[in-house]
Amino acid sequence: MIRDPLRNANRHRSRRAFLALAALLAIFIAAPQLRADEPYARSRDYDLQHSKIALRFDLDQKKILGEVTHSLSILRDGTTKIAFDSVGLTIQSVTLNKTAAKFETSADKLIIPLPAAARAGDKFEIAIRYEGKPAKGIYFILPDKDYPDRPKQIWTQGESEDTRYYLPTYDYPNDRLTTETILTVPASWITVSNGKLISVSDAGKGLKTWYWKESVPSSTYLITVVAGEFDEVKDTWRGIPVTYYAPKGRGDRLPINFGRTPAMMELFSKKFGVDYPWEKYAQVMADDFVAGGMENSSATTNTSTSLVHPKLAPEYFTGQDDLISHELGHQWFGDLVTIKDWGDIWLNEGFATFLEAVWTEAHFGKDQADYERWSNAREWFESSNLWNKPIVRHDFDDSSEFDGNAYNKAGWVLYMLRHQIGEDAFYRGLKRYLEVNRGKNVVTSDLSKAIEEATHTNVDQFFGQWLYGAGAPKFDLSYTYDGEKHQVMLAVKQTQKVEGRVGLFRVPVEVEITTASGPKLYNVTVSKDNQTFPLSAESVPLMVLFDKGGHVLKFAEFHKEKKEWLYQLKNAADLADRADAVVALGKMKNDEEVVAALGEALRSDKAWGVRATAADTLGQLGGASASKLLLAALDSNDKPWVRSRVVSALGNFKDDAAVAAKLDSMAKQDDSYRARAAALQALGRLKTPHAFATLDAAVAADSPDGFLRNAALRSLGPLGDDKAVPLLRQWSAAGKPIDSRTAAINSLARLQKDNKDITKQLAAYLTEPHFSVRMAAIYALGGRGDATAIPALEALLKSDDLSIEMVPMIKAQIARLKKPVDGKPGANAGSGDAGEESAEAGGEKFTTEQRLEKLEHLLQEMSERLKSMEKRLPPPKQ
Numbered sequence: 098m099i100r101d102p103l104r105n106a107n108r109h110r111s112r113r114a115f116l117a118l119a120a121l122l123a124i125f126i127a128a129p130q131l132r133a134d135e136p137y138a139r140s141r142d143y144d145l146q147h148s149k150i151a152l153r154f155d156l157d158q159k160k161i162l163g164e165v166t167h168s169l170s171i172l173r174d175g176t177t178k179i180a181f182d183s184v185g186l187t188i189q190s191v192t193l194n195k196t197a198a199k200f201e202t203s204a205d206k207l208i209i210p211l212p213a214a215a216r217a218g219d220k221f222e223i224a225i226r227y228e229g230k231p232a233k234g235i236y237f238i239l240p241d242k243d244y245p246d247r248p249k250q251i252w253t254q255g256e257s258e259d260t261r262y263y264l265p266t267y268d269y270p271n272d273r274l275t276t277e278t279i280l281t282v283p284a285s286w287i288t289v290s291n292g293k294l295i296s297v298s299d300a301g302k303g304l305k306t307w308y309w310k311e312s313v314p315s316s317t318y319l320i321t322v323v324a325g326e327f328d329e330v331k332d333t334w335r336g337i338p339v340t341y342y343a344p345k346g347r348g349d350r351l352p353i354n355f356g357r358t359p360a361m362m363e364l365f366s367k368k369f370g371v372d373y374p375w376e377k378y379a380q381v382m383a384d385d386f387v388a389g390g391m392e393n394s395s396a397t398t399n400t401s402t403s404l405v406h407p408k409l410a411p412e413y414f415t416g417q418d419d420l421i422s423h424e425l426g427h428q429w430f431g432d433l434v435t436i437k438d439w440g441d442i443w444l445n446e447g448f449a450t451f452l453e454a455v456w457t458e459a460h461f462g463k464d465q466a467d468y469e470r471w472s473n474a475r476e477w478f479e480s481s482n483l484w485n486k487p488i489v490r491h492d493f494d495d496s497s498e499f500d501g502n503a504y505n506k507a508g509w510v511l512y513m514l515r516h517q518i519g520e521d522a523f524y525r526g527l528k529r530y531l532e533v534n535r536g537k538n539v540v541t542s543d544l545s546k547a548i549e550e551a552t553h554t555n556v557d558q559f560f561g562q563w564l565y566g567a568g569a570p571k572f573d574l575s576y577t578y579d580g581e582k583h584q585v586m587l588a589v590k591q592t593q594k595v596e597g598r599v600g601l602f603r604v605p606v607e608v609e610i611t612t613a614s615g616p617k618l619y620n621v622t623v624s625k626d627n628q629t630f631p632l633s634a635e636s637v638p639l640m641v642l643f644d645k646g647g648h649v650l651k652f653a654e655f656h657k658e659k660k661e662w663l664y665q666l667k668n669a670a671d672l673a674d675r676a677d678a679v680v681a682l683g684k685m686k687n688d689e690e691v692v693a694a695l696g697e698a699l700r701s702d703k704a705w706g707v708r709a710t711a712a713d714t715l716g717q718l719g720g721a722s723a724s725k726l727l728l729a730a731l732d733s734n735d736k737p738w739v740r741s742r743v744v745s746a747l748g749n750f751k752d753d754a755a756v757a758a759k760l761d762s763m764a765k766q767d768d769s770y771r772a773r774a775a776a777l778q779a780l781g782r783l784k785t786p787h788a789f790a791t792l793d794a795a796v797a798a799d800s801p802d803g804f805l806r807n808a809a810l811r812s813l814g815p816l817g818d819d820k821a822v823p824l825l826r827q828w829s830a831a832g833k834p835i836d837s838r839t840a841a842i843n844s845l846a847r848l849q850k851d852n853k854d855i856t857k858q859l860a861a862y863l864t865e866p867h868f869s870v871r872m873a874a875i876y877a878l879g880g881r882g883d884a885t886a887i888p889a890l891e892a893l894l895k896s897d898d899l900s901i902e903m904v905p906m907i908k909a910q911i912a913r914l915k916k917p918v919d920g921k922p923g924a925n926a927g928s929g930d931a932g933e934e935s936a937e938a939g940g941e942k943f944t945t946e947q948r949l950e951k952l953e954h955l956l957q958e959m960s961e962r963l964k965s966m967e968k969r970l971p972p973p974k975q
């Protein structure tokens with residue numbers, strides 16, 4: 098699934114990004130109390146082969162009425178009982194081979210004793226009638242007094258271990274079954290489930306029964322049930338139905354955001370040499386969805402925030418394609434071939450993340466793929482809590498296995514693997530992996546085995562250091578030139594601390610040396626802590642690139658002179674090398690030549706990622722020349738994804754009248770909504786003299802989906818002018834659009850900090866049904882610093898409907914309130930065993946304050962995307 102709301106604004110990090118944030122927050126707190134997912138697969142007594150699931154719904158009570166018939170085959174001689182996972186459900190009756198049977202229930206199991214000890218191969222049909230008001234697993238999104246016009250929606254989210262909250266079943270990935278899903282719903286509704294739609298029939302009393310049948314086996318966490326008031330758009334790929342669903346009234350947004358799905362199916366089918374394996378592909382966009390996206394077999398569910406307004410959609414270069422390609426990629430990697438246990442979750446998420454890049458490369462080109470990879474590496478190195486954990490791990494009791502290693506780093510590792518063994522060999526290996534394991538469960542060694550069998554390349558050492566080991570190489574690099582021998586002596590040190598699972602790395606690296614007579618490429622293999630490579634060069638090098646193009650996940654400090662960096666910025670062929678030059682030059686303060694070169698890159702680099710990074714860097718460097726160059730860049734009318742970054746960079750120039758005037762006019766008028774939103778945000782940060790008036794007007798005005806209003810509401814917090822309080826209280830309130838509320842809540846919490854009425858108002862939102870409002874309120878209360886909110890937060894911790902992401906967030910905020918942020922990180926969780934984690938592993942030390950600032954920044958981005966939760970890490974600034 099995708100957990101990450103945080104990468105670029107146009108990316109829907111879903112649950113994953115969200116977890117990354119939670120992990121960041123976990124720095125402050127002790128271990129969460131929620132049950133962790135079972136790290137190792139269970140031993141099985143039976144093989145669940147088929148389930149016929151019939152569901153009806155009581156909307157008034159948010160209740161489900163279910164009847165499930167399981168067909169299973171015993172695996173062990175002497176089996177005396179059948180146990181299903183079942184949480185919070187009332188079991189009404191059980192029949193065993195059509196005869197009434199006894200059963201017992203515990204907090205998390207339904208147990209059916211067998212009349213006599215069974216033998217391996219014995220088959221049973223067990224029918225269970227049950228009902229319940231599930232706290233999770235299935236969610237009712239219904240109109241209420243504050244939102245009377247909401248389209249009705251019911252949807253499920255099984256991964257990782259929540260199917261058992263609405264269906265008594267075998268709920269672990271190491272079993273696969275076919276399903277029939279029979280849903281009886283109001284006649285005007287649409288339903289979506291796994292597999293083929295067999296029939297829709299009249300069920301009387303204004304109801305209809307939808308009958309879905311999935312004939313390709315998959316695991317129970319991939320079962321999906323969606324029902325409600327949806328618009329449908331139909332498409333096909335090679336004759337297979339491809340359908341899209343939006344909550345009623347938003348169907349016109351489907352084609353612009355999801356229209357490239359068939360092209361992705363074609364690309365992946367060709368690359369893998371294994372065609373899309375299911376009978377149809379549906380994507381349902383659901384309101385308040387608890388993740389960014391979830392790859393249920395043949396029927397993905399995504400957050401409806403992916404339905405970007407048609408006027409805004411063109412302002413995001415890659416649109417929703419990361420989300421779409423990620424979930425589609427899972428249909429092979431995750432659904433067709435499924436992990437045996439959660440400890441190998443990277444085989445799902447790493448592949449899905451890597452496949453986003455495969456689509457990006459094919460459709461948007463090399464520069465875009467390079468830029469995302471370069472950004473992802475920086476992001477990963479900043480996530481200090483990931484450093485010493487291997488990608489394959491089973492010790493996630495106090496954290497989530499869905500972390501930035503399973504997504505971001507694992508995606509990178511697959512990229513490296515492809516680069517090192519070559520495109521052909523890589524895809525031959527994947528084809529074998531998919532063919533040998535289709536319909537089965539896998540662990541990491543199944544992949545290395547398939548690659549070796551298909552290509553005769555042994556990848557054990559690669560897997561050893563990158564998947565079973567932790568960390569990544571950190572290089573200290575320098576060189577001298579020997580004019581007599583015509584040699585560059587390249588000195589390479591590995592500086593990462595070798596401890597725990599972090600070792601010395603052995604990596605092949607491409608070194609390019611450019612002299613007056615042109616570039617020359619050398620292949621070296623780094624394997625020691627300190628090595629010198631003599632490389633021939635006819636004359637003094639103009640440029641030495643270590644890992645040309647950036648194909649190794651690494652942190653590198655290359656000691657070069659300014660003139661070399663300037664040369665590199667201008668002349669390096671690959672984006673990663675030019676972007677590295679931008680970052681290196683950004684460390685040279687008060688240097689007009691550097692500023693001018695960055696300005697030139699901002700003006701003329703062919704890759705937008707370099708132009709945008711140059712803008713960020715000029716913003717960080719500051720000074721009169723930098724602001725002039727940034728202002729000038731706005732005349733060039735670059736794409737919205739660059740323009741908005743230039744505007745954000747201008748938000749660093751305090752007391753610059755020209756900047757303030759330009760931002761004010763852009764906030765009011767510009768062709769790019771994203772640039773206008775960035776200008777509104779910058780005005781608040783700069784606290785310019787007319788900021789309040791401009792923001793106030795922007796809140797009053799309309800724009801697509803309230804995009805500018807929300808930016809203005811977010812900006813009123815940093816502005817810090819108490820005049821905004823009435824406006825923010827009004828826009829925080831129930832009934833206003835959810836996105837506006839989360840923005841207003843974040844800002845409101847920052848004003849009149851001694852006003853207890855505001856704290857009360859915010860605390861009242863903790864119990865709202867809307868996930869993003871809740872999250873915003875939790876975080877806002879923590880930042881507000883008013884300890885009177887602690888009891889409300891503590892009470893919330895006890896409620897039974899918290900998603901696993903929410904718990905660390907609540908605890909972190911309680912910790913913030915108990916001990917104001919002035920001391921060490923991890924201050925005090927109040928429970929005595931505060932889990933303090935190193936905050937520096939990624940190569941940079943963050944002070945508590947810096948980390949909080951970073952969190953604030955992430956939260957701001959999140960408030961746009963809060964509902965989307967699956968996929969990735971906090972991204973580079975968009």
Ligand SMILES: [Zn+2]
Pocket residue numbers: 098099100423427445446449967968
């Ligand atoms: Zn995923």
